[in-house]
Amino acid sequence: MSTPRQSRADRRRATEARILDSARELFAEKGFERTTIRAVAAAASVDPALVMQYFGSKRELFTQAVQAFPAPLTATDTDVLVDQLLASLGLKLGGLPEGTLAMMRSMLTDPAAADHARAALGRQIEGVGAALPAAEDPELRAALVVTTLLGVTIGHQLLGLAPLREAPADRIAALLRPAIKALAEPPE
Amino acid sequence: MSTPRQSRADRRRATEARILDSARELFAEKGFERTTIRAVAAAASVDPALVMQYFGSKRELFTQAVQAFPAPLTATDTDVLVDQLLASLGLKLGGLPEGTLAMMRSMLTDPAAADHARAALGRQIEGVGAALPAAEDPELRAALVVTTLLGVTIGHQLLGLAPLREAPADRIAALLRPAIKALAEPPE
DNA sequence: CCGTTCGCTCAACACTTGTTGACCCACTCA
DNA sequence: TGAGTGGGTCAACAAGTGTTGAGCGAACGG
Structure with a gap:
């Protein structure tokens, strides 16, 4: 001993x-x-x-x-971008890292966390915006893409809404993909 | 006197x-x-x-x-439904009622508020699901529609993300519409 | 082997919070 | 006009919080 x-x-x-x-x-x-x-x-x-x-x-x-939101993405092709986004926002097996969930959980009520989240989401939006095809309002489109995935993630991981919890991840991704593409690409 | x-x-x-x-x-x-x-x-x-x-x-x-989320919607046509959703989720002039914002703000950190929000969102999802065309997984699609709008609202009203704050409301609605329709309608 | 370091605990402080009971006084009404 | 109702305030309590400084005892190093 x-x-x-x-x-x-x-x-x-x-x-x-x-x-x-x-x-x-x-x-x-x-x-x-x-x-x-x-x-x-x-x-x-x-x-x-x-x-x-x-x-x-x-x-x-x-x-x-806590750890920040996933690092900004770099993709040139819309399809690849969508894949990256769907993967990065916690629909895959095991969900998001707990640090990211902690960040998101406090985002709405803690000023410091809100600042952190705003900055991280801003970077993410910037990254997505840069990857979008030369459409009108790439930043706005990017913001809508990011907040859309944010909403789904909140509903899924933080609120635990039944229809999302029970659905298989790839089914969610499959349904989400056309919507994201509709946001990313000019329909005209 | x-x-x-x-x-x-x-x-x-x-x-x-x-x-x-x-x-x-x-x-x-x-x-x-x-x-x-x-x-x-x-x-x-x-x-x-x-x-x-x-x-x-x-x-x-x-x-x-606080007041609960907007009452469940009743619409049979997808386009009408999308209009109602876009209008009801605070993109219009003046934003959401403050009571609803209060509800959303505390949704992630207060258990009681979370219960309330889950129930209200559940009803909303149910309503949207019932209005969807006979597609596969109407409830899941409805949940994605609702959480998508939830995410945009959070990014816009609660986090105040710059690209969303600066964009005119109808521009946001115009960009969002095809995405919502993509979620609501079977693409196949 | 012994003095020292340092991981760790104990007890307490200062403060904020929701909540309560006694109390004051302008208004009401007979 | 005088008793009484009730809107409103004051001061305090009890519990829980982040935070701190003194101190214990086992591992370390010479």
Whole structure:
């Protein structure tokens, strides 16, 4: 029993990761406001003070636990773009990363999260807009594409609407594809 | 000065309405959690205790201030349906009623609001589904239609994304229409 | 082997929140 | 005019929050 199975540094890293995981999960489930440091600490089997010691503040914990929306896309072909979008917005197996869900969950009620989300969605819109064929109002079209997928994701992942929860992912994608294309391409 | 300009009952009704208006506004702007009874009372130039006396609890105040999503639609023709949807989801002049915005704002972070929203959206989906032409998966299509418009509304009214804020409402409606129709009608 | 580091806990503070009961006073009405 | 109703305020409580500083004890390093 002279040497412990884990070094001090290992334990330290493990605890920090455990806290971060619990935080991500709770933030994704309940949002920023309703998630308390004490609850995160309890979920990670740790004292609340330790969370503060490691992350400094609840805000900073949130920032570290959450991850931004998926990186902006780069595609030139509309079909490829649609594929990328459908894939990136969580319709695939396993859903979105929990950090992204946490971000989205708090987007409407937390000013800082709202800023973050606005910026990330803005970048996403910019990326999609650049990839759109030379149509009128590419930015507006891109914004509609992105917010459409945002709405479906919210209804699916955050609200858990029954028709969406029960439908197979590729069926949703198949139905969504023509709609996205209609937004992306000039119908005239 | 023997008779006041307003009867006691009138004043009573007026202050109650003032409280309700302030509450609606604040709930719509900051959501349930971040809106405090004290802030509502201050906005209505009234003592916090009076808010409690009139509405019993913060929850009850929220319930009374908020109003559900628009009533389910009844339409048999797809084009008419699309018109109704575009009109009902706040793209028209003046935007959505503040009570509905309050509901949507708190939808993702407040369990009670989430229940309410799920139910209302469910009814809306049911209504749209019933109006859809006899296609495959009418409920799923309806859910996609509704969540699509939900996403655009969130991006527009709650997040204030620039491309949507700056675009004229009928332009948005014009671009959205083919997409909605693509969701509603079997492409095959 | 012993002093030191450091991961971690304990107890408490300061503050905000929803909520309550006692109270005041202008209006009502007999 | 005088008792009483009721709109409205004041001060306080109890619970929960983020946050902090002192301290314990096991792992570390010489």
